[in-house]
Amino acid sequence: MKRIRYGRIAALVAASAIALTACGSDPVESGGDNGGNGGNGGGSEESLSGDLAGAGASSQEAAMQAWIAGFGSENPDATVTYDPIGSGGGRTQFGEGAVAFAGSDSVMDDEERAAAQERCGGTDAIHLPLYISPIAVIYNLEGVEGLQLSPATLAGIFNRQITNWDDPAIKADNPDATLPNKRIIPVNRSDESGTTENFTEYLAATAGEAWPHEPSGDWPLQGGQSGAQTAGLVQTVKGGDGTIGYADASQASDLGVAKIKVGESYVEYSAEAAAKVVDESPRAEGVPEGDLAIDLQRDTTAEGTYPIVLVSYLIVCKSYEDAAEGDLVKGFVSYVASEEGQAAAEQAAGSAPISATLRGDVEAAVESITVGS
Amino acid sequence: MTTTGDPAAKPARPGKQRAPQRPGDLIFSISAKAAGVLILVILAAVALFLIVQAWPAIQLDSAELAEEVHWIGEAQSLLDYVGPLVFGTILAALIALIIATPIAIGVALFISHYAPRRLATSFAYVIDLLAAIPSVVYGLWGGLWLMPKLYPVFDWLATNLGFIPIFEGPAADPPRTILTAGIVLAVMILPIITAVSREVFLQTPTLHEEAALALGATRWEMIRMTVLPFARSGVISAAMLGLGRALGETMAVAMVLSPGLLYSFLILRPGQQQNIAANIALKFPESSGVGINVLIFTGLVLFVITLVVNMLARWIVSRRAEFSGAN
Numbered sequence: 236m237k238r239i240r241y242g243r244i245a246a247l248v249a250a251s252a253i254a255l256t257a258c259g260s261d262p263v264e265s266g267g268d269n270g271g272n273g274g275n276g277g278g279s280e281e282s283l284s285g286d287l288a289g290a291g292a293s294s295q296e297a298a299m300q301a302w303i304a305g306f307g308s309e310n311p312d313a314t315v316t317y318d319p320i321g322s323g324g325g326r327t328q329f330g331e332g333a334v335a336f337a338g339s340d341s342v343m344d345d346e347e348r349a350a351a352q353e354r355c356g357g358t359d360a361i362h363l364p365l366y367i368s369p370i371a372v373i374y375n376l377e378g379v380e381g382l383q384l385s386p387a388t389l390a391g392i393f394n395r396q397i398t399n400w401d402d403p404a405i406k407a408d409n410p411d412a413t414l415p416n417k418r419i420i421p422v423n424r425s426d427e428s429g430t431t432e433n434f435t436e437y438l439a440a441t442a443g444e445a446w447p448h449e450p451s452g453d454w455p456l457q458g459g460q461s462g463a464q465t466a467g468l469v470q471t472v473k474g475g476d477g478t479i480g481y482a483d484a485s486q487a488s489d490l491g492v493a494k495i496k497v498g499e500s501y502v503e504y505s506a507e508a509a510a511k512v513v514d515e516s517p518r519a520e521g522v523p524e525g526d527l528a529i530d531l532q533r534d535t536t537a538e539g540t541y542p543i544v545l546v547s548y549l550i551v552c553k554s555y556e557d558a559a560e561g562d563l564v565k566g567f568v569s570y571v572a573s574e575e576g577q578a579a580a581e582q583a584a585g586s587a588p589i590s591a592t593l594r595g596d597v598e599a600a601v602e603s604i605t606v607g608s
Numbered sequence: 609m610t611t612t613g614d615p616a617a618k619p620a621r622p623g624k625q626r627a628p629q630r631p632g633d634l635i636f637s638i639s640a641k642a643a644g645v646l647i648l649v650i651l652a653a654v655a656l657f658l659i660v661q662a663w664p665a666i667q668l669d670s671a672e673l674a675e676e677v678h679w680i681g682e683a684q685s686l687l688d689y690v691g692p693l694v695f696g697t698i699l700a701a702l703i704a705l706i707i708a709t710p711i712a713i714g715v716a717l718f719i720s721h722y723a724p725r726r727l728a729t730s731f732a733y734v735i736d737l738l739a740a741i742p743s744v745v746y747g748l749w750g751g752l753w754l755m756p757k758l759y760p761v762f763d764w765l766a767t768n769l770g771f772i773p774i775f776e777g778p779a780a781d782p783p784r785t786i787l788t789a790g791i792v793l794a795v796m797i798l799p800i801i802t803a804v805s806r807e808v809f810l811q812t813p814t815l816h817e818e819a820a821l822a823l824g825a826t827r828w829e830m831i832r833m834t835v836l837p838f839a840r841s842g843v844i845s846a847a848m849l850g851l852g853r854a855l856g857e858t859m860a861v862a863m864v865l866s867p868g869l870l871y872s873f874l875i876l877r878p879g880q881q882q883n884i885a886a887n888i889a890l891k892f893p894e895s896s897g898v899g900i901n902v903l904i905f906t907g908l909v910l911f912v913i914t915l916v917v918n919m920l921a922r923w924i925v926s927r928r929a930e931f932s933g934a935n
Contacts, residue, residue, distance in 0.1 A: 460780060460784060460866045461878070471784060474784075
């Protein structure tokens with residue numbers, strides 16, 4: 236098994252090396268090719284070849300594997316690799332020019348933007364929100380279905396101020412449910428995670444005084460139940476009675492999933508509602524043209540949006556000097572943004588596919604990437 | 609059992625002077641020597657690696673440390689961070705030892721002195737098999753099978769013995785506590801303590817045993833008068849070997865414990881303690897820069913603790929040797 240895989244990788248490397256040499260030997264003609272590729276929207280007809288390296292957020296890892304596999308089957312001569320070293324590491328490597336694109340859960344700061352600009356030959360780097368992962372509030376409480384929670388109640392539970400399921404605050408959110416007199420066992424992630432960071436960001440943005448902690452990837456409180464990784468957390472929630480936790484929505488399995496109060500109504504998690512909050516949120520301010528970084532409105536009141544989401548970006552240059560690299564980036568990002576790519580990620584990682592509106596914006600941004608100079 | 613060095617050393621000396629040397633002798637002695645040196649080199653390399661890699665964290669003062677590593681609080685020194693981890697590591701290992709040692713001695717005595725010969729052999733084999741199970745599997749077993757069964761017990765302890773400080777409730781549900789981790793660890797270190805104890809029990813001089821029986825001792829009295837005194841040092845070193853394994857256990861602990869960084873003796877509450885190895889496994893994937901150096905420093909501390917425990921075991925064994933029934 237292993238030997239076969241090594242053989243395949245070796246073959247790919249060899250093939251791409253040959254392809255690259257071919258490109259290098261005749262720059263004029265390859266330049267002509269690039270124009271053609273850009274014209275037909277990322278080379279879906281002509282297959283691309285070469286090596287493309289990316290690095291960054293581990294949250295995208297599962298989706299990225301699906302994208303790499305899907306892109307690879309369309310372009311058998313192209314090899315994409317992704318090193319899930321974490322968002323910060325990915326942005327650093329991108330700035331240093333070690334990788335052609337980065338995956339990141341957060342937007343670059345000014346320093347990183349400057350490094351990226353240098354790396355992109357004077358042009359800016361842009362953020363493309365291509366991975367939306369909804370976070371579900373899961374609970375295990377016998378006899379209670381369709382639990383409804385307002386942000387303040389949710390924060391009170393996770394801040395351990397609300398300790399019993401028949402607390403008046405929970406009753407107020409669930410006028411029709413019969414809530415048992417049972418202690419609440421909040422469960423958090425024991426390892427540092429983007430899920431925790433986004434969940435605490437949501438609480439900090441919406442719950443006001445009920446959530447006095449700073450958003451962070453590490454859970455701010457000590458002395459509670461916790462589980463390592465999503466699987467450990469889900470298992471802990473399952474293992475107790477009266478437990479409540481938060482996890483990637485795809486992993487909620489057969490546990491109860493709470494509806495979250497947005498505006499005046501309680502919204503059940505769905506892929507559409509998660510994608511909608513990204514559409515409803517305005518673009519981040521002060522970003523270069525074509526940059527699709529968003530200022531996620533966690534406290535949105537728009538109908539039918541689900542605000543507890545993790546949004547992860549692909550960071551790419553607006554211009555690539557190396558034509559082969561640029562074409563590959565354009566081809567790969569186009570695939571990731573395509574319906575097919577988003578469906579592959581949904582299946583592999585349980586992410587929410589981006590909306591058609593956002594897809595249009597991403598396609599326009601990819602189109603504007605210039606290749607070869 | 610524990611002093612394997614001596615008998616080998618004696619015949620080697622005269623051999624150097626006059627025994628005829630064949631190529632095989634030379635090759636074997638060189639390869640044996642090389643293997644012996646290699647293990648020392650590896651040990652030294654590991655120690656060196658730990659020190660070199662931990663150094664960037666050691667030389668920072670606490671303010672710099674808090675800035676570089678976000679999970680270290682302000683005004684918290686490196687030792688402040690490691691302290692609770694050391695506490696948790698030792699607590700979990702001690703719980704395991706307290707549970708496992710009596711059971712292991714019982715099992716070993718059963719195999720060596722009570723069970724019929726044929727049963728004893730296959731029984732010993734089954735016990736040894738426990739040692740071959742990977743710790744991830746123990747973690748799964750502890751998390752999925754054992755925990756639901758432990759909760760009623762823990763709940764009972766918390767309700768009825770809650771006045772004893774360590775059993776203060778309410779008991780965690782699911783019971784992801786240091787006591788569960790200790791129980792899983794106890795099962796994991798059972799085979800090694802049993803195997804070593806069994807070998808030591810079997811080495812009791814038959815003449816001693818027969819003399820005791822001839823004086824009218826029952827089997828239990830015979831064991832108490834001859835086997836146990838003779839084996840005492842061996843059992844202690846067996847327990848220390850088990851302790852060494854329990855100290856360094858990673859996956860099983862990471863999978864059954866809700867971690868926390870407190871100096872807490874509450875063994876029925878979640879999120880109180882954490883052990884060093886599990887903490888490294890948990891924190892490493894998302895760490896970078898000095899964070900990794902801090903984790904490696906905790907590894908260095910664990911290395912030192914294990915070294916001290918082993919040296920302590922040696923010391924106890926050598927001190928007890930003269931009092932044991934062996935002489």
